[in-house]
Amino acid sequence: MKIKVFADTICGWCFIGQTRLNKALKAFPETEFEIEHVPFQLNTDMPKEGIERSKYLEIKFGGKDFAQPMYDRMTEEANKEGLNFNLDNIKKTPNTVFSHLLIKLAERSNVHNEVKEKIYHSYFVEGLDIGDKEILINIGKEFNINADVINDFFNLKNIEEVNSYTSVAREKKVSGVPFFEIGTDFISGAQSSTNLENAIKSNLS
Template identity: 85%
Template sequence: MKIKVFADTICGWCFIGQVRLDKVLKIFPKTNFEIEHIPFQLNPDMPKEGIERNKYLEIKFGGKKFAQPMYDQMTNEAKQEDLNFNLDKIKKTPNTVFSHLLIKLAEQSNVHNEIKEKIYQSYFIEGLDIGDKEILINIGKEFNINADVINDFFNLKNIKEVNSYISVVREKKINGVPFFEIGTDFISGAQSSANLESAIKSNLS
């Protein structure tokens, strides 16, 4: 069964949704799932070097105090999935193009799910700058992807391909992520595991 996951690597709800999906997939051990990760950019105009975190919160929400209630809710939701978000560790909001490229490259060796989860962990739990090439190269090396191969993949042609998905998601009218295409069903948001399981079951019948 083909499942498309539209997500951004700096989206905490996407991390939560991914963990829920992974749990649900284990309920169907006899089903062959093909997971495709579709790049979504929450901040398509983000400078290549990213933006200092407090400045980003000022631009996006009017300041940290206005963002805090939403982040508190997200952190509490993450705890239900045994994820301990450390948002105060995050010093920079990065451009996510290179992280999406690493996930795409990882499809070639079928470790894209694992690498995507590691990128999420690096950002939300360790507070690392996942827009930094060296950090992404180190993640890739953990999964036996050669540093030179990663560097070569981070080229202008592939960057343009990631950016081409901006118009794809607009055409599909996807305004928020995570967004799941499960067979003929569409699920928006980090919904419950039960909802994801129900969608899979309805497309298996």
């Protein structure tokens, strides 16, 4: 069964949603799943080098104090899934194009799920700049992806392809992420593992 996951690598709810999907998949040990991670950019106009997180919070929410209640709730939900978010570690909000490219490249060796989770962990737990090529190369190397291959893959043609997914999402009326395409079902938001499980079940029958 094919499942498409629209997500951005700086989206905490996407990390939570991915964790819940993983949990749901375990209920179907006999089923072979093909997971496609569809690039989605929450900030399509983000400068290549990213921006300081404090400035980002100012632009997006009017400051950290206004964002805090939403982040507190997100951290609480993450904790329920065994994810220890440490948002204070994050110093920069990155441009996520290169992180999406690494996930796409990882499909070739079928380690895209693992690479994506490592990118999430690097950002939300360790506070690393996942827009930084060197950090992404180090992540890739952990999964035996050659540094030169990664560097070559981070080219203009592939960047443009990642950017083109914006219109794919628009066509499907995806306005927020995570967004799951499970067979004929479309699930928006980091819904429970049970909801995802039910969607899988109904598409298997």
